[in-house]
Amino acid sequence: MRSLVFHGPRSIGVEETPDPAPATGEVLLSIRATGICGSDLHGYTGENGRRHAGQVMGHETVGHVRGGDPDTLTAAGLSLGEAVTVNPVIGCLSCESCLDGAEQACPDRRVIGVDPTISSAFADFMVVPARNAVALPSGMPEEHGALVEPLAVGYHAARRGRCSPGEVVLVLGGGPIGQACVLAARRCGAERILVSEPDEHRAALVSALGADTIDPRAENVAESSKRLLGRPATLVLDAVGSSTTLGDALAASARAARVVLVGMNEPDVALSAYAISTAERELIGAFCYSRDDFASTASWAGTAGEYLDRLVDGRVGWDGAAGAFADLASGTSSASKVLVLPDDRGEQ
Numbered sequence: 001m002r003s004l005v006f007h008g009p010r011s012i013g014v015e016e017t018p019d020p021a022p023a024t025g026e027v028l029l030s031i032r033a034t035g036i037c038g039s040d041l042h043g044y045t046g047e048n049g050r051r052h053a054g055q056v057m058g059h060e061t062v063g064h065v066r067g068g069d070p071d072t073l074t075a076a077g078l079s080l081g082e083a084v085t086v087n088p089v090i091g092c093l094s095c096e097s098c099l100d101g102a103e104q105a106c107p108d109r110r111v112i113g114v115d116p117t118i119s120s121a122f123a124d125f126m127v128v129p130a131r132n133a134v135a136l137p138s139g140m141p142e143e144h145g146a147l148v149e150p151l152a153v154g155y156h157a158a159r160r161g162r163c164s165p166g167e168v169v170l171v172l173g174g175g176p177i178g179q180a181c182v183l184a185a186r187r188c189g190a191e192r193i194l195v196s197e198p199d200e201h202r203a204a205l206v207s208a209l210g211a212d213t214i215d216p217r218a219e220n221v222a223e224s225s226k227r228l229l230g231r232p233a234t235l236v237l238d239a240v241g242s243s244t245t246l247g248d249a250l251a252a253s254a255r256a257a258r259v260v261l262v263g264m265n266e267p268d269v270a271l272s273a274y275a276i277s278t279a280e281r282e283l284i285g286a287f288c289y290s291r292d293d294f295a296s297t298a299s300w301a302g303t304a305g306e307y308l309d310r311l312v313d314g315r316v317g318w319d320g321a322a323g324a325f326a327d328l329a330s331g332t333s334s335a336s337k338v339l340v341l342p343d344d345r346g347e348q
């Protein structure tokens with residue numbers, strides 16, 4: 001089969017690699033589409049040291065079930081030919097976090113597309129634990145399955161923030177996670193949603209999702225937010241995660257607001273302790289998604305087609321994959337989400 005192999009900073013290419021074979025408890029998938037994530041790009045440039053030379057990346061994917069022993073398929077409720085997305089987080093299943101359904105916090109978790117020793121999605125085929133293959137609603141446009149993973153990050157953040165009907169929500173950052181936060185806030189019944197995003201292309205995409213936008217370079221986020229939302233935000237989803245955005249979150253939010261930190265732009269931040277204590281705001285962390293939040297996002301995605309269509313703004317085949325990484329990493333392309341589509345080799 002062909003795989004997109006990462007060789008080191010800014011070097012990636014399509015190569016022949018051995019076909020994977022499913023062990024007991026695993027299923028074989030033929031890959032239909034895999035999204036290029038910001039974390040893949042940071043791996044590609046070398047900024048993210050969690051990607052290693054020689055590995056295959058790819059964790060936002062949709063494929064067809066092509067193999068697996070019958071008992072495994074039956075136990076997982078999967079059938080051959082079925083379209084599935086993949087929860088890339090593989091927990092140990094025995095620690096306290098895993099037993100809580102929070103495999104994203106498992107100290108021994110392995111992540112598809114990150115761990116170089118496990119099968120990953122920028123390939124014609126991959127094998128995954130059967131329980132990580134999540135069936136998609138029938139009739140859903142296939143490539144929307146590749147969006148479930150980032151959408152689940154936004155949904156988990158909104159759930160961590162206890163987003164509920166009538167909420168007035170400020171989202172900081174309009175990239176793929178910010179977009180996922182917008183859709184999640186709407187899914188949870190938010191009354192108004194405003195996004196702070198400096199990039200024009202991303203702001204236009206977020207507007208198409210039905211949110212108002214402001215440019216944090218051109219206006220005071222707290223003032224514009226209060227004006228456009230009609231009042232201070234009751235929930236802020238920070239999809240950037242910097243001292244600047246957390247400062248905006250505190251300045252723009254109401255007393256007792258919840259501020260969810262889901263972006264991971266800066267490992268250390270400075271913020272006003274008094275803005276948290278005196279106004280009794282809550283600062284809440286969100287990371288990846290729980291098993292349930294991933295599964296429920298896969299089901300919900302079948303109802304959100306009109307919005308999900310807007311999230312994909314580029315598609316390349318194997319011959320365009322390396323170029324797409326180069327263009328996205330250099331900023332030549334301002335695309336928000338590009339999908340790599342292997343051609344139909346291996347499909348019957």
Ligand SMILES: [Zn+2]
Nearest residue numbers: 037038039060
């Ligand atoms: Zn991702």
Ligand SMILES: [Zn+2]
Nearest residue numbers: 092095098106
């Ligand atoms: Zn565990």
